[in-house]
Amino acid sequence: AVTTDTSFYKAFKDMRKFSFTAENRVFTYDKKNKINGKIFRKILHTNSGKTHKVQYLAKSDSGKVFKKNGKYELYTVEMFDYIFSNTYSSEFTQGASSYTKGKNASYKGKLKTLIFRPGTKVKGIPFISSKTEIFGKEMREFYLYQFARGTYLDSIPVYRFKVIRKPSTAPGDVIINEMTTIFDTRTFQILGRYIDMKFNNMFAEFNVQMNIELNNFNGDLLPVKISYQGNWDVPFHKEERASFLILHKDYKQE
Template structure:
């Protein structure tokens, strides 16, 4: 595969997620769930930077949370917007549905369903790869497995390989995503080579009105030169009582002669009967590569009413 083709395919996948600083369009995610109280005195809490880094890089709870959804019935509400070059809405997909299992088979019942604008091609596939990949990884999780865990060996196909790279980036942030020219090494933000480009910030807060949390923010230094890094910010939310990860926000951007992208993604979890499950996924972003149509989209997915399958 050519360098250009490799970068193009990968960006089709990573653009399936989150909003960038330059993006001023409509943001469907208006639900603010974290209220910060104060700056943490790390010494008094016997925590240090490495404690948070170790927890982030070794965590598997996000991946397991999406797998665990199949054990529950719930209501999902999905809003997807696509935009033209002036950031005017030119397409919308809305779905509200109940997921359950009947005779051990997935069952979907639509409560509401509407489309407007140019969202599908003549062959019935989504107009934008961004929407297609978002549907693959999040919206259709209940009916289709996430296949293999991040960093595992896929089925050997080209698309499966890039889907695995996407899962690594989302579910194991801070680790290296191999095989992507110009980008692979820039995802390993805790490496000795990249740590020099970041500040670490800590704060205490409240999540979903009642859960005490720590906010661990890795943020790019203003002095960092363009092209040195691709992750501008990665924020992780920890339950102070269990040190369990409840939320993750990633802001990514990069630009050179082969590619330009600017995306943000936010994933939030909560405990239901002791099980960590997704409650919100949001995304805003742009990506642009030669020989492909520029893609601009925003997505909001919420899950409510979890209850164990009978």
């Protein structure tokens, strides 16, 4: 169900049918993990038919966030918007079209696959592709699979399915250290996903944790919180350290 479920991706696609308020925060860090840049946006998204309007309710930047040409310093921001292109725009960049191509498009595409289709094979990156199949025969020996009941957002009965690296597994044998998926027991819809990924070779180095939470609004499952903490070092870009907190509120169907 985890590898074939489409409700998680659909929740992001369905946002275009609603108006909502988004609060977007980004922090960047230096090599000592001290904050050296901040970005904040509070945005009213209005969707009426095919028209999407954006109104900035609050906007601020500080620290090292811009290049000399006025574009954002962060490749991480670019990558984040690409991952959710056509499903969600954080309004940190000028839209998806400017970065769907280029030197690192393949890396961004792979991360998008990991988030929306976890457990499937990701092709095209040396030494990584087969390690994403955490439910496959070759990778099962490296993981523990845990299943438990719980409560989500104080009232929703859920199943928590956790895939976690065995303590005896060497870090280099896996790319996904943990993936937890939360299902509504009544509908089996995915309400949340946490993923912890770490990898290091001559082609790429990253250490990423991301948590995405969904909630039901009058029968529609929609994103309410996205948090991200990650270090990236990929070809053609300097190392980046950043964290995000994205909150969506006041969904109203147009």
